[in-house]
Amino acid sequence: MKPAFDDRRPIFLQIKEQLEDQIVNGQLQEHEQIPSTTKMVQFYEVNHLTIAKGMNQLVDEGIIYKKRGVGMFVNEGAREKLRQKRKEAFADTYVRPMLQEAKKLGLSEQEVKHIIKTIEEGGET
Numbered sequence: 001m002k003p004a005f006d007d008r009r010p011i012f013l014q015i016k017e018q019l020e021d022q023i024v025n026g027q028l029q030e031h032e033q034i035p036s037t038t039k040m041v042q043f044y045e046v047n048h049l050t051i052a053k054g055m056n057q058l059v060d061e062g063i064i065y066k067k068r069g070v071g072m073f074v075n076e077g078a079r080e081k082l083r084q085k086r087k088e089a090f091a092d093t094y095v096r097p098m099l100q101e102a103k104k105l106g107l108s109e110q111e112v113k114h115i116i117k118t119i120e121e122g123g124e125t
Contacts, residue, residue, distance in 0.1 A: 011046055020082050023079050033072065034071070034072050036071055037052060059072070061081075063078045063081065063082065099112075
């Protein structure tokens with residue numbers, strides 16, 4: 001079954017992020033070969049240039065590397081590099097705005113922690 005793509009974002013980025021997810025969650029290990037462009041074209045049912053664009057960005061970022069005539073592989077340290085990048089994005093996207101809003105509302109650190117704990121436990125705030 002062909003995966004559904006978000007029409008608001010470029011497909012090559014979504015495919016790139018799916019590969020990153022597989023590396024972060026351990027489905028793809030260091031030095032493990034990733035699926036070939038041909039296999040991905042068949043799976044996603046998209047143009048090979050779309051696949052290549054996402055993969056080339058991963059190569060440029062040092063997440064995967066090419067072995068000429070063999071394929072592409074997960075680079076050493078790729079998982080940690082991606083985890084660090086995502087931690088920074090998480091802080092910028094979620095934590096900083098949350099703390100700014102908490103400050104506007106005059107919430108103490110303890111109140112913010114309580115809200116988080118309550119939500120985590122499935123309760124209402």
